[in-house]
Amino acid sequence: MRTHRRGMLPVSASLAGAVALVIVTAGPVEAAPSAGTTTTFDVTAATLDITAPGTAALTNVAPGGTATGSLADTVVTDGRAAADAGWTATVLSTAFTSGTQSIPASDVRYSSGAATATTGNGTFTAGGTVTPDATAPEVTAFSHAGGTGNNTSTWGPTLSVIVPLGTSTGTFTGTVTQSVA
Numbered sequence: 656m657r658t659h660r661r662g663m664l665p666v667s668a669s670l671a672g673a674v675a676l677v678i679v680t681a682g683p684v685e686a687a688p689s690a691g692t693t694t695t696f697d698v699t700a701a702t703l704d705i706t707a708p709g710t711a712a713l714t715n716v717a718p719g720g721t722a723t724g725s726l727a728d729t730v731v732t733d734g735r736a737a738a739d740a741g742w743t744a745t746v747l748s749t750a751f752t753s754g755t756q757s758i759p760a761s762d763v764r765y766s767s768g769a770a771t772a773t774t775g776n777g778t779f780t781a782g783g784t785v786t787p788d789a790t791a792p793e794v795t796a797f798s799h800a801g802g803t804g805n806n807t808s809t810w811g812p813t814l815s816v817i818v819p820l821g822t823s824t825g826t827f828t829g830t831v832t833q834s835v836a
Contacts, residue, residue: 727811742836745833763817765796768811776801777803
């Protein structure tokens with residue numbers, strides 16, 4: 656055996672100690688314990704809704720004139736998360752009455768105007784100016800075609816009522832109903 660000078664251990668003894676050290680520290684490594692968690696969730700759908708103001712006032716007008724005003728914002732919210740997210744909002748109006756006097760719904764004009772806000776994809780289309788006569792078929796106020804998933808549309812419709820020349824003074828009241836399907 657070969658030895659180092661000055662009382663050192665033999666080289667083979669030093670190597671045997673190093674090998675023993677490697678064997679002790681190079682033992683198998685155990686994996687940390689683990690646990691899997693199965694995770695689920697539902698994608699839920701809401702409904703198709705329309706909101707409109709409860710009341711509106713038109714301008715005062717003399718017989719033979721046209722009363723006009725804003726109905727304030729109408730909002731359709733489509734939360735159905737549908738593959739075909741199309742819908743049509745319609746509008747109907749009753750006659751406007753005051754006591755025994757009546758201005759027929761055929762003298763009412765509803766104008767949707769353009770959308771003031773939209774979300775989602777697809778095509779949003781204003782219905783333009785229509786006569787929402789409740790005695791006739793419903794007319795389109797606004798519509799949405801194509802697109803998928805949820806969407807919203809807001810518009811600020813205006814209403815005008817043509818007052819016949821022979822109408823007496825009074826406060827006239829009617830109901831404008833907007834629906835969506």
